[in-house]
Amino acid sequence: MELYGKKHALSLLNGFRSSGRIPHALLFFGAKGIGKHTLADHTAMMYLCENRDAAPCMRCSQCRRIEQHIHPDVVYPLSFMENRAYHVGELRDFITSCYIKPNDGDIRVCIFEELDEMSVTCQNSLLKFIEEPLDFNRYIFIADKKSPILQTVLSRVVAVEVDGADEDEFSRALTDNCIERSHIPELYERFGGNIGAALGFEQCGEEIPYLTAAIKAADALSSKKELDCLNAFLALKTRGEIFEALGILSDIFAQTSAVKAGRSTCGAYRKQTERLAAAYSLKTMTRLYGEAARLYGMSFTNPNVKLFAAECSSSLFSTAEKA
Ligand SMILES: [Zn+2]
Known part of the structure; x- marks a missing residue:
């Protein structure tokens, strides 16, 4: 198993390992495709590898079984759920099963995928489980976005943003x-x-339509081509897709603001960030971020997809031109 990029996330994890304390509950968040599952497997190896000094060694039987997804103590609860969606009854049964000692070794690693798709009731059912962990349980949560996750869950995990290459x-x-x-x-x-x-x-x-749209819209803003931005948004067919695209655009604008303010960033959209940084001031980028966040919040209130798509494009452009 090869890990590419993810320098920020890996340096945090390696820091935990060298201090001898890998947190018992981690959340990996970042865009779809960025490598959160690979990083979760890598972390499971860090917990279980037989070669403590070189964990994960990728060679011992623990590491190899984790890589092949056949380790009995590295479990993916979502895969047990009906229709691959969390249901509170099944989730409670799963939690109960985790009070029994692991099969094979000292530690069980539960990898909860799609935490941001989990209902509030399901998330609530996890709280006690995360807060009062048994010695032998470790939790890794995976989510594209942090925003749908309850604050009470976030306060009980160490959140690590997974960065691009x-x-x-x-x-x-x-x-x-x-x-x-x-x-x-x-x-x-x-x-x-x-x-x-x-x-x-x-x-x-x-193709991930909202990712393509967000990238095209960011490039259209930096090259000041409003029609390209409008077309990028109009290519989206649902409010959910516009919502996702606005989420990515907000990330790109936040990254660009950070670059303009002299901070390094770990985001995946470096080209778009560079171009926007060259085209706009920090003040404009901050305004664009605010505008994208406002539109993001409105994604599900506007009933007409085409009209909302057009509004997104024109609002972003008028914000950019306000300078
Ligand atoms: Zn190993």
């Missing part, structure tokens, strides 16, 4: 996955450091 790592990852070299610059342009999204597109023709 830089251009070199991106290129290495795609080459290792047999993607033709000549395609790589265009893929980086399109998907930033999101290796999973680029592979999905290149290998399966899968």
Whole structure:
């Protein structure tokens, strides 16, 4: 198993390991395709690897079984749930089963995928479980976004943002996955450091419409082409897609503001960030962030998808021009 990019997340995890204290509950969050599941497996190896000094060694029987997803003590509760959706009854049964000691070793790692899709009732049913962990249980939560997660859950986990790859790592990852070299610059342009999204597109023709729209809209703003921005939004078919695109745009604007303020960022959309940073002042970027966040909050109140798409484009452009 090879880990590409994720330098920020890995340096945090390695810091925990060297201090001898990996938190018992972690949340990995970041865009779809960014590598949260791979990082969760890597962390499970850190907890269970037989070679404590070099964990994860990737060679011992613990590491190898985790990589193959056949380790009896690394469990993915979502995979036990009917229709792969969390139901409170099934979740409670799962929690009860975790009061029994692990099968194989000293530690059980529960990897909860799609925490941001979990209902409030389900999230509430986890609180006591997370807060009063048994010695042998560790929890890793995975979510695309932090916003749907209850504050009471967030306060009980250590949240780690999973960052994208830089251009070199991106290129290495795609080459290792047999993607033709000549395609790589265009893929980086399109998907930033999101290796999973680029592979999905290149290998399966899968496109994530809201990701494409967000990237096109960001580029349209930096090149000041309003029609391109409008077309990017109009390509989206549901309010859910517009909501996702606005979420990504908010991230890109926040990253750009951070760059303008002289801070380094760990985001996946470096090209878009660089271009926006060259085109606008910090004040404008802060305003754009505020505007994207406002529209994000309105995503489900506006009944007409096309009208809302057009409003997103025109509001962002008029905010950018206000300078
Ligand atoms: Zn190992």
